[in-house]
Amino acid sequence: MADLWQSAMDHAVAIARKAGETIREALLNDRKVTTKSSSVDLVTQTDQKVEKMIIQSVKERFPAHRFIGEESVAAGEASNLTTAPTWIIDPIDGTTNFVHAFPFVAVSIGFAVNSQVEFGVVYSCLEDKMYTARRGKGAFCNGEPLQVSDQTDVKQSIIATEFGSSRDPEVVENIFSSLRKILCIPVHGVRGAGTAAVNMCLVASGSVEAYYEIGIHVWDVAAGSLIVTEAGGVLMDVEGKNAKPWLPNTRPVGRNRDATGSNPVSQATKQIVKISKTTLIVFFFPRIAKGVDTTETVHEISVTLPRKTENHPEF
Numbered sequence: 001m002a003d004l005w006q007s008a009m010d011h012a013v014a015i016a017r018k019a020g021e022t023i024r025e026a027l028l029n030d031r032k033v034t035t036k037s038s039s040v041d042l043v044t045q046t047d048q049k050v051e052k053m054i055i056q057s058v059k060e061r062f063p064a065h066r067f068i069g070e071e072s073v074a075a076g077e078a079s080n081l082t083t084a085p086t087w088i089i090d091p092i093d094g095t096t097n098f099v100h101a102f103p104f105v106a107v108s109i110g111f112a113v114n115s116q117v118e119f120g121v122v123y124s125c126l127e128d129k130m131y132t133a134r135r136g137k138g139a140f141c142n143g144e145p146l147q148v149s150d151q152t153d154v155k156q157s158i159i160a161t162e163f164g165s166s167r168d169p170e171v172v173e174n175i176f177s178s179l180r181k182i183l184c185i186p187v188h189g190v191r192g193a194g195t196a197a198v199n200m201c202l203v204a205s206g207s208v209e210a211y212y213e214i215g216i217h218v219w220d221v222a223a224g225s226l227i228v229t230e231a232g233g234v235l236m237d238v239e240g241k242n243a244k245p246w247l248p249n250t251r252p253v254g255r256n257r258d259a260t261g262s263n264p265v266s267q268a269t270k271q272i273v274k275i276s277k278t279t280l281i282v283f284f285f286p287r288i289a290k291g292v293d294t295t296e297t298v299h300e301i302s303v304t305l306p307r308k309t310e311n312h313p314e315f
């Protein structure tokens, strides 16, 4: 049977490549930087230009499709995922890298129908690496199949993470408290490419065993989530259930907090230490909405294990 979404996926790959060219050209010129939610949450005209270019081109080809784009949401558009075919776009994932010419910058395009990601495309444009995944058909980098690491000892692992763009002391404290616990497992190392999408592709490639981040958006992870799962990884929430990080507002953090009266980040870290004996991890803390304190809105943790399992271990 013909694949209903293959032509959309082909279009996503082509437009991501074109966007990458625009980004590479822009790197040769001055980059005008402004800020969004904080003084370290950067945006450039290239982010906006690339997003417009992608949306325009998709609209011409697929006029009924919908969009959630990082810069459109920043400009005031709603970030609602319905059952309709929806393109979830981060035109430049790793804007801070782009501003500083740090060499990991990605175009991330996820495509969801009925709240399920059908394909994901992450183009790491300075490395010229095109990561793709189609639901049920595997994950690839430049056409080569991807497989997550088969390492099962967290003490032999590299964990990827990012520090995010909040400098709120409580958020920073949470980040360091998690990091300290992870380093002291101990793990071989902690790394960060500066882009959530590339970090997830590094999990899919088996270059790092796990990735976690506090305060992430749907456009950062929509494409990467499918690339990870199609490469054999798993996304899990705090309770060890399959997480769907592309769905906003799945579980308010307030409940996690209220349940135990303690910080969800340290709870999560305890669980990681628990599960680290047999598994490796990715966990996210998606932000629910703009302008809401991350420490209050941390609501979900996803975990990636090196091997896909139907029944996740009990935590």
Ligand SMILES: O=P(O)(O)O[C@H]1[C@H](O)[C@@H](O)[C@H](O)[C@@H](O)[C@@H]1O
Residues within 6 Å of the ligand: 070, 090, 092, 093, 094, 095, 096, 162, 163, 164, 165, 194, 195, 196, 197, 213, 215, 216, 220
């Ligand atoms: O570069 P953008 O698209 O702003 O995405 C970044 C995200 O906002 C940060 O929280 C993360 O730390 C980065 O890894 C993302 O890539």
Ligand SMILES: [Mg+2]
Residues within 6 Å of the ligand: 047, 070, 090, 091, 092, 093, 094, 095
């Ligand atoms: Mg971005």
